[in-house]
Amino acid sequence: MTHFRTSTFLRIAKKRLAMISPEPDELGIITPDEKHGHVIIHFDIDCFYAQVEIVRNPTLVDKPVGVQQRTLVVTSNYIARERGIYKCMPVIDALNACPELVLINGEDVAPYREYAEKITSLLREYSDRVEKLGFDENFVDVTEYVSQNSDSLTAKEIQGRIFQEKNYEDIQKCECGCDQLLIKGATLAKTIRERIYKEIGLTTCAGVSWNKLVSKLLSPMHKPNNQTIMFPSQLDSLMYFISDLKKIPGIGRSTLDKLSSIGVTTIAELQLCNLTDLDRIFDRATALRLLKLSYGIDDSSVKFFEKNKSIGVEDSIKPITAFSQCKEKLKIVLKRVSKLLIEDGRVPTSLKVSIRYKNNSGDTVRDSRQTAITSALFRGNVANICLPEVEENILKKSLELTKKMTQPLKHIFITLFGISFGKLIEKKVLGNSFFFPKNFERVVGESSCSQTSRISDEDPSDVYLDETVLSELPLDLKNEVLSSYRSPKSVKCQNEFETQDCPNNWDPEVYKSLPVDIREELALTSKRPAGETLVQKQQKRQKSILEFLYFCLG
Ligand code: TTP
Ligand code: MG
Numbered sequence: 001m002t003h004f005r006t007s008t009f010l011r012i013a014k015k016r017l018a019m020i021s022p023e024p025d026e027l028g029i030i031t032p033d034e035k036h037g038h039v040i041i042h043f044d045i046d047c048f049y050a051q052v053e054i055v056r057n058p059t060l061v062d063k064p065v066g067v068q069q070r071t072l073v074v075t076s077n078y079i080a081r082e083r084g085i086y087k088c089m090p091v092i093d094a095l096n097a098c099p100e101l102v103l104i105n106g107e108d109v110a111p112y113r114e115y116a117e118k119i120t121s122l123l124r125e126y127s128d129r130v131e132k133l134g135f136d137e138n139f140v141d142v143t144e145y146v147s148q149n150s151d152s153l154t155a156k157e158i159q160g161r162i163f164q165e166k167n168y169e170d171i172q173k174c175e176c177g178c179d180q181l182l183i184k185g186a187t188l189a190k191t192i193r194e195r196i197y198k199e200i201g202l203t204t205c206a207g208v209s210w211n212k213l214v215s216k217l218l219s220p221m222h223k224p225n226n227q228t229i230m231f232p233s234q235l236d237s238l239m240y241f242i243s244d245l246k247k248i249p250g251i252g253r254s255t256l257d258k259l260s261s262i263g264v265t266t267i268a269e270l271q272l273c274n275l276t277d278l279d280r281i282f283d284r285a286t287a288l289r290l291l292k293l294s295y296g297i298d299d300s301s302v303k304f305f306e307k308n309k310s311i312g313v314e315d316s317i318k319p320i321t322a323f324s325q326c327k328e329k330l331k332i333v334l335k336r337v338s339k340l341l342i343e344d345g346r347v348p349t350s351l352k353v354s355i356r357y358k359n360n361s362g363d364t365v366r367d368s369r370q371t372a373i374t375s376a377l378f379r380g381n382v383a384n385i386c387l388p389e390v391e392e393n394i395l396k397k398s399l400e401l402t403k404k405m406t407q408p409l410k411h412i413f414i415t416l417f418g419i420s421f422g423k424l425i426e427k428k429v430l431g432n433s434f435f436f437p438k439n440f441e442r443v444v445g446e447s448s449c450s451q452t453s454r455i456s457d458e459d460p461s462d463v464y465l466d467e468t469v470l471s472e473l474p475l476d477l478k479n480e481v482l483s484s485y486r487s488p489k490s491v492k493c494q495n496e497f498e499t500q501d502c503p504n505n506w507d508p509e510v511y512k513s514l515p516v517d518i519r520e521e522l523a524l525t526s527k528r529p530a531g532e533t534l535v536q537k538q539q540k541r542q543k544s545i546l547e548f549l550y551f552c553l554g
Helices: 006-020 048-056 078-082 091-097 110-123 143-148 178-200 212-222 232-242 253-261 267-271 275-279 284-294 323-344 382-386 388-406 467-472 475-484 494-498 508-513 516-527 534-552
Strands: 040-045 065-069 072-076 102-105 130-133 137-141 204-209 227-229 310-320 350-358 364-372 414-422 435-437 441-443 463-465
Touching (some): 040 178, 048 065, 065 078, 091 102, 110 323, 137 212, 143 178, 178 204, 204 212, 323 382, 323 388, 350 388, 364 388
Parallel strands (some): 065 102
Antiparallel strands (some): 040 204, 065 072, 130 137, 310 414, 435 463
């Protein structure tokens, strides 16, 4: 196999640049100061579902284990792989190849989601830039962490493997000095992988480089449980080694088809294209991106971590044929989704119910309905979803939504229930206060952040305790604060706003159809004494909270 020297590669790349663009910078060709200096790690969990099953049942550790979804073995541990099992192998073939294979049903993906979230939250300790790719892969931009912890990451030797088993001494060093940063990144990758194993029980692979594309291409090179690093001067060898266009993330079926229509089937052939060739089948931006990818150039940044926009669970069930059976099934699903919600910690303000059922023509179809729920239901802590009255309230709403979907049916035949909570609100401490009234909430996970006012009564228990700050208080002060914090006497539910709080001058039906926030505001406005403005009412309430705080703190 021929390996181009870096200088040859750069010469070809620059020649190509001259052909495709009068502005070489547009291609973002490697200019040490500009494009290097990042440390990006790609993590991929080894045989993910199978490992999770083994962690949950350690007696499986030395057995060939496959995870089955419907008629396929979607993954298997490495013992099974050595016996001929491959991903997405039909169960029948798998059992022929390896009769002793232990098959585990993996159709309920909740445990895998739970483990994936554990990994993501561990990675977030190192960077805000953690980007998920599928279930078990993450990019992490650790540039800042590596720069700030440079001394502690200094290593005597490079951790893991170097691409193509090179000796570091034989590798041409980059002028910008980024090699040292990458070596420290490899030390960090090893530390993180060791933590994932020690704390979560899963082995992982990792790729360490200065861009997402290269790190992703490197991480599977030494499977399982190992990591691979590469330096910029090896880039041409990497792209030559990869060769197959399909291995480049972002080049999918339709792009491959278009490229093959002009006779391009390998990375080397794509490198030889010019923009005019590609312009015939792609827009200019796509053409440029494809050319860059063929040279291993990827200037896309690792996105900031974004929490899920909704949290839900779906359960396939034995068919139910009467509406009276729905509540029991919904309750089981709600219990599961509640667990996820509590782990997440955000408070939901929308509820969605999905069902799969047979319609009047006998076809199996899916449908869903959603409704708003007030965050006041949870009184500042989503863990209150376990309170019987809150659970009952949500079940009632879920049943109402189910009824809307099943009303037109001649016969009920439901085979799946799903419950999902959305519009999740993060509680944040404002200023230096370790308490803040629950009327300050920041909506996250949506394009715009908004502050909403929610005011109920003037009960001091109506303040939100920030447990992090609370835990830092001296014990005596903490006890005093806690003893003054009364647990909720009763939970104010949305339907209370729907009925009791409807102002006299409003038609209850019209009032009920308004968004929750507006209803709450109207209810409060109508309650305040004549002549008192809403602002005055709010000030009065805040004053009472302040008095309470002064009382707590002596
Ligand atoms: P992968 O990362 O592709 O596979 P893996 O983690 O099992 O194995 P490897 O050691 O090669 O990384 O996929 C992650 C999980 O996604 C996998 O454990 C099972 C699931 N999966 C499916 O459900 N359907 C599929 O078609 C594939 C490929 C995976
Ligand atoms: Mg994997």
